[in-house]
Amino acid sequence: MKFLYRLRLAKFFLLALMWGGAFVPVQAEVIAVEQIDKGFFISSAPTLTMHWPGKDAKALLVFIPGGEGYIGLKLGQTDNRFHFFQMLKRLTNPALTSGKFDVVLLDSPGELSPWQPYPTARAASDHMVRIESVVRFYKEKTGLPVWLMGHSNGGISLTEVVKSFQKDDKMNLVAGIISSGARSETYFKPPLNLPVLVLHHQQDGCSHTLTKSAAENFAQVKAFNKVSTELVWLTSGEAEPRDPCRSGFHMYYGASDEAAKVIDAYMSKFYN
Numbered sequence: 001m002k003f004l005y006r007l008r009l010a011k012f013f014l015l016a017l018m019w020g021g022a023f024v025p026v027q028a029e030v031i032a033v034e035q036i037d038k039g040f041f042i043s044s045a046p047t048l049t050m051h052w053p054g055k056d057a058k059a060l061l062v063f064i065p066g067g068e069g070y071i072g073l074k075l076g077q078t079d080n081r082f083h084f085f086q087m088l089k090r091l092t093n094p095a096l097t098s099g100k101f102d103v104v105l106l107d108s109p110g111e112l113s114p115w116q117p118y119p120t121a122r123a124a125s126d127h128m129v130r131i132e133s134v135v136r137f138y139k140e141k142t143g144l145p146v147w148l149m150g151h152s153n154g155g156i157s158l159t160e161v162v163k164s165f166q167k168d169d170k171m172n173l174v175a176g177i178i179s180s181g182a183r184s185e186t187y188f189k190p191p192l193n194l195p196v197l198v199l200h201h202q203q204d205g206c207s208h209t210l211t212k213s214a215a216e217n218f219a220q221v222k223a224f225n226k227v228s229t230e231l232v233w234l235t236s237g238e239a240e241p242r243d244p245c246r247s248g249f250h251m252y253y254g255a256s257d258e259a260a261k262v263i264d265a266y267m268s269k270f271y272n
Contacts, residue, residue, distance in 0.1 A: 027078040028052045028089075036133045039125065043109065047130045048073040050080060050105040051138070054092035058271035059175060060102035060144040061263075062134055063088055066152025066181070067246065068111035069122075080105065084151070084251055090260035097264035100271065102142060106134050112153070118185070122156040131161045135173050145175035147267065152209060152250065155182025163189055176270065178263060181206075181250055184213035190224035197266045199259065201252060202233040205244035228269070232262050 032046040050073055063085075065071060071080070080086075091101040112127065113119035121127060131148075139146050150158030158179060165171050166189060176195040179186065181204060188196075198221070200214040215231065222229040237255030240247040252259045 028080070030073050030075050030077045031137075032075065033134050033137045035129055036136060037129045041124065042126045042129050045109040047109065047134055048075070048107045049134055049138075050077065050085075050107070052089050052092045052103045053142075054101045054103070055094050055099045057092075057102045057142070057144055058100045059147055059267060060104060060138055060142055061088070061091065061147045061149055061178070061267070062104045062106055062131075062138065064106050064131065064148065064150040064154035064157045066150075066154045068114050068119075069108035069127075069153065069157070070111045071105060071107040073105070073107040083253060083256060087252060087256035087260050088263075090256065091264055091267075096257075097260055098268050101264070101267060102138075102144060104134065104138055106131065119153045119156060122153060123160040127157060128161055128164050131157065132165075132170070132173070139173065146173065147176040147178065148174055149178035149180055149263075150182065151180040152206070152245070153183060155179050155186045155209075158182070159186045159188055162192075166191075176267065178266075179217075181209050181252075182214065182217070183208050184210045187217060188221050188225075192221065192225040193227055194225075195227050195266070195270060196221055196225055196229045197263070198229075198231045199262060200231070200233060201237065201249040201255065202235055203237075203239075203249040205239065205248065206250040208245055209250060230266060232266075234258055234262070 028050045031049050031051055033049055034046050088103045090096040091103050093099050112121040135146050148158055178197045180199040198218040204211055218231040234255050236258045237249055237253050240253055244250055
């Protein structure tokens with residue numbers, strides 16, 4: 001047993017040396033971000049975020065989750081083992097990707113539009129202020145350009161906050177956009193002048209995130225965006241015997257390596 005332990009330890013340090021000798025798998029930190037605005041429809045509850053720093057990071061990715069938007073982060077928490085979040089964490093690890101990106105998970109203090117067929121709260125002023133507060137906080141904290149990524153219902157949050165930024169002349173806050181497995185109802189408005197990646201699984205079986213709609217939305221954005229716009233279909237992974245809108249291909253189950261490498265490759269195009 002001692003021999004096997006020492007062998008594994010030696011292998012770990014060898015990998016560390018191969019990647020510059022300084023990289024250690026990073027723990028996350030949960031940080032509470034205060035709201036930057038007040039109002040009758042804006043809650044004063046802070047937004048809990050989980051931050052994974054990359055190695056010599058070039059940019060930071062803020063992820064807006066799907067579902068009801070509630071992760072349940074706690075102060076003092078140092079990781080989240082959900083496979084989709086672990087996929088994003090790969091962007092910080094130079095042994096798995098370039099490792100040059102920070103990742104932030106944005107948690108809602110409560111469920112967004114629970115039991116509603118369409119999540120109207122994703123366009124509410126409180127949610128818009130939360131996203132902007134987190135973007136501004138991490139932009140100031142790290143000094144890095146900030147990308148926004150929304151998945152599934154989070155795709156609605158993404159498009160709504162982009163339209164809000166366009167209206168209020170705040171597009172300078174965002175360096176790039178990743179629309180992932182987004183709801184079929186999502187759409188961007190012109191003008192756009194920043195990188196856009198549309199990521200979708202070719203076998204997505206969720207009735208709310210049709211592959212046909214993803215292709216159509218991509219074509220519309222590509223027609224008016226002035227910068228790089230790409231559509232990538234994921235092909236790996238597998239189904240699960242559960243709700244197809246909360247599992248399997250839609251949630252990139254078994255496709256973590258492919259999805260992380262696609263995101264890393266696209267973002268890396270803009271940073272040497």
